Amino acid sequence: MNFDALVQSVIDDTLSPGGSLAAFRPELTICATIVAMLVVKMAVPRWRNSAFFVALLGLFVAMYLALPRQWFVDVPQGIFTATLINDSFTIILRVLLLLFSTLFVMFTQVVGNSDGDEMTEFYTLILGALLGMCLMISANHILIVLLGMEMASVPCYVLAGMQRHRAKSSEAALKYAVFGAGTAGIMLYGMSLLVGVLGSAQLPAMTTQLLNMIQQGVSTQQATVLILGGLMLMVGVAFKLSAVPFHFWAPDVFEGATAEVAAFLSVASKAAALGLLVRLALGFSYPVNVGFPTELVPHIKPDDAVVALQPVQQFISAMIALMAAVTCTFGNLAAYGQNNMKRLLAYSTIAHAGYMMMPVAAAVALVGVDGNAPARDAIGALVVYIAIYLFMNLAAFAIVAVLRNVLGSEEIPDYAGLVRRSPGLTVCMAIVLFSLVGLPPLAGFSAKLAIFSALVQAKLWWLFLLAGLNTVLSLFYYLRVVRVMVLSPEPLYRDTAEVPLTSAVGLYCTVLTAPVVLLFFMFGPLLKWANEAAHSLFFR
Amino acid sequence: MNPLVAPIGLSHYLVVGSILFVCGVLCMATKRNVLGVLMGIELVLNGANLNFIAFGSPMLRADQSNSIGLDGQMIALFVIVLAAAEAAVALAIALNYYHTHATVDVDQANELKG
Numbered sequence: 001m002n003f004d005a006l007v008q009s010v011i012d013d014t015l016s017p018g019g020s021l022a023a024f025r026p027e028l029t030i031c032a033t034i035v036a037m038l039v040v041k042m043a044v045p046r047w048r049n050s051a052f053f054v055a056l057l058g059l060f061v062a063m064y065l066a067l068p069r070q071w072f073v074d075v076p077q078g079i080f081t082a083t084l085i086n087d088s089f090t091i092i093l094r095v096l097l098l099l100f101s102t103l104f105v106m107f108t109q110v111v112g113n114s115d116g117d118e119m120t121e122f123y124t125l126i127l128g129a130l131l132g133m134c135l136m137i138s139a140n141h142i143l144i145v146l147l148g149m150e151m152a153s154v155p156c157y158v159l160a161g162m163q164r165h166r167a168k169s170s171e172a173a174l175k176y177a178v179f180g181a182g183t184a185g186i187m188l189y190g191m192s193l194l195v196g197v198l199g200s201a202q203l204p205a206m207t208t209q210l211l212n213m214i215q216q217g218v219s220t221q222q223a224t225v226l227i228l229g230g231l232m233l234m235v236g237v238a239f240k241l242s243a244v245p246f247h248f249w250a251p252d253v254f255e256g257a258t259a260e261v262a263a264f265l266s267v268a269s270k271a272a273a274l275g276l277l278v279r280l281a282l283g284f285s286y287p288v289n290v291g292f293p294t295e296l297v298p299h300i301k302p303d304d305a306v307v308a309l310q311p312v313q314q315f316i317s318a319m320i321a322l323m324a325a326v327t328c329t330f331g332n333l334a335a336y337g338q339n340n341m342k343r344l345l346a347y348s349t350i351a352h353a354g355y356m357m358m359p360v361a362a363a364v365a366l367v368g369v370d371g372n373a374p375a376r377d378a379i380g381a382l383v384v385y386i387a388i389y390l391f392m393n394l395a396a397f398a399i400v401a402v403l404r405n406v407l408g409s410e411e412i413p414d415y416a417g418l419v420r421r422s423p424g425l426t427v428c429m430a431i432v433l434f435s436l437v438g439l440p441p442l443a444g445f446s447a448k449l450a451i452f453s454a455l456v457q458a459k460l461w462w463l464f465l466l467a468g469l470n471t472v473l474s475l476f477y478y479l480r481v482v483r484v485m486v487l488s489p490e491p492l493y494r495d496t497a498e499v500p501l502t503s504a505v506g507l508y509c510t511v512l513t514a515p516v517v518l519l520f521f522m523f524g525p526l527l528k529w530a531n532e533a534a535h536s537l538f539f540r
Numbered sequence: 541m542n543p544l545v546a547p548i549g550l551s552h553y554l555v556v557g558s559i560l561f562v563c564g565v566l567c568m569a570t571k572r573n574v575l576g577v578l579m580g581i582e583l584v585l586n587g588a589n590l591n592f593i594a595f596g597s598p599m600l601r602a603d604q605s606n607s608i609g610l611d612g613q614m615i616a617l618f619v620i621v622l623a624a625a626e627a628a629v630a631l632a633i634a635l636n637y638y639h640t641h642a643t644v645d646v647d648q649a650n651e652l653k654g
Contacts (some may be wrong), residue, residue: 005642053570053597142615143611143614143615143618146619146622147617147618147622148616150622150625150626154625154626154629157606157629157630157633158632158633161636164636165640166640167641168639168649168651168652169643170613170633170636170639170640170641171637171640171649171651171652172652173633173636173637174574174633174634174637174646174649175649177626177629177630177633178577178578178581178630178635178646181578181581181626181630182568182577182580182581182584184626185564185568185581185584185585185588186565186584187563188585188588189584189587189588189591191588192557192588192589192591192592192595193591195595195608195612195615196554196592196594196608199606199607199608199609200605200608201611201612206590209606217650251652252652253652254651256652264589293616355619485551530610538577
């Protein structure tokens with residue numbers, strides 16, 4: 001192919017109606033919104049809320065563009081020379097991320113104690129991180145994995161330290177930045193090992209080469225380097241997931257940063273990291289994917305390829321399952337001694353990261369079984385959990401932020417007797433916390449049920465038992481918060497703690513809590529929708 | 541084969557890269573000054589970068605089919621930019637920490653715990 005033809009083919013691939021740029025429109029909209037926000041701020045300096053309206057408008061447009069045109073895309077599309085992948089998994093996770101960001105932007109405005117001048121920077125950082133997260137969930141190339149993770153992390157370091165004059169905030173930012181940069185460095189070194197041994201930086205091509213090596217017999221040295229590289233890559237992902245043993249930052253950052261930032265880190269950052277984990281775990285264990293260079297392995301059929309990759313699948317599944325088990329148990333145990341609500345929610349987030357890693361382990365273990373139907377269900381369970389977790393955790397942090405505004409405190413003992421002053425908000429908090437435990441009739445129960453059924457199908461009995469035990473464990477510390485809010489006597493000196501549900505903040509909390517109840521009754525359609533997200537990961 | 545007398549090849553670069561990586565990790569683990577830790581991170585990133593470039597080099601790899609080609613150099617370029625961005629943010633955060641705590645000792649950052 002000569003140079004002109006090459007350039008022409010790239011232009012065609014990028015600009016044609018169903019081409020790369022068309023599939024990339026939501027991300028481009030986010031970029032444009034960031035620029036527009038800064039320009040509007042400069043052009044109309046007296047309009048204090050300009051950043052909020054521009055960000056909201058941009059997110060609505062991005063959401064409109066991100067919604068799937070036909071109900072689901074069967075065949076994944078590799079965009080930008082297959083460095084990114086556009087399939088229904090990308091589309092649905094991206095819609096969830098954009099939905100979260102929209103709700104989040106409204107949340108910062110409604111709760112709004114931060115001054116208007118800093119909001120432009122705040123939204124710029126949020127949207128910048130969102131852009132990185134969109135890259136993470138669609139990554140198909142090692143470079144995009146790295147870029148996405150860094151683009152999502154670096155703005156978050158700044159967000160954690162936004163309150164410049166608070167000592168705790170600056171300490172949180174310092175810990176987050178140093179720890180994040182360190183794990184990113186280790187992850188990069190692991191990537192360089194994997195890329196070097198496998199001779200490609202594109203995930204499907206790497207998997208193909210892995211397949212070739214397995215068929216020709218892997219030497220011990222090669223296996224050592226591959227396992228080392230895989231573990232180092234996992235360090236970076238585990239940091240984003242706040243999985244044990246890379247979870248140290250989470251409680252400190254959540255306590256030091258504002259409740260708003262903590263909400264963003266606990267939902268959006270987790271969802272994107274899980275999307276990336278699915279991409280990597282399935283990318284290395286299920287070779288039939290976009291850009292699968294069949295010419296490298298002409299003699300092997302997809303089914304045989306899946307069988308040949310079994311050692312890799314077992315390694316990945318065992319690693320993720322072990323990490324999920326430890327993360328979940330640690331998070332739930334450490335949450336007991338906490339008196340700060342944000343710290344408690346941080347440990348709860350760690351525990352939930354553990355729950356959400358379980359279906360990934362199950363899916364990898366189930367690859368190739370029964371035409372991949374059970375593996376698809378496991379990924380569906382993950383997507384459904386993310387969707388429900390989005391509302392639960394955002395609502396929990398929103399209530400914490402509202403209570404901080406009226407009480408000036410985030411300590412659990414200070415919540416004593418709140419049911420007498422603001423019964424509506426207390427009920428909302430109770431619903432959200434019971435849903436986080438996974439009690440019926442709340443959406444958290446259905447989400448946990450979906451994950452447990454995936455574990456049963458994968459025959460990961462020990463993990464299933466551990467997850468069940470953890471659910472029982474978690475009941476008590478969530479219940480303690482509700483007990484303090486309802487049963488403890490109100491302190492005498494409190495005079496302002498009324499948050500009626502008819503006020504703007506009350507209404508916002510109600511709107512967020514409602515899906516936690518409603519999704520329990522509408523679980524069937526949600527699960528169907530989530531399964532379609534998983535469908536494209538196992539296309540033929 | 542004695543690596544000290546063999547002609548320079550891929551493994552020499554990998555050895556230098558791994559030494560940089562180990563130095564960096566040791567630096568991250570032992571330094572108490574934030575700036576020292578950040579320098580350690582730079583060493584780790586550069587160790588990885590050296591690997592990428594060596595793996596991508598057409599001169600070093602006899603087996604051309606297994607070379608990552610220009611991808612290696614592309615990734616290295618991106619990593620340089622990322623390292624600069626990350627260092628800028630981390631230094632700004634360290635400076636802010638200095639303003640509130642009058643120290644940049646990471647061991648003193650123990651207000652948040654539990």
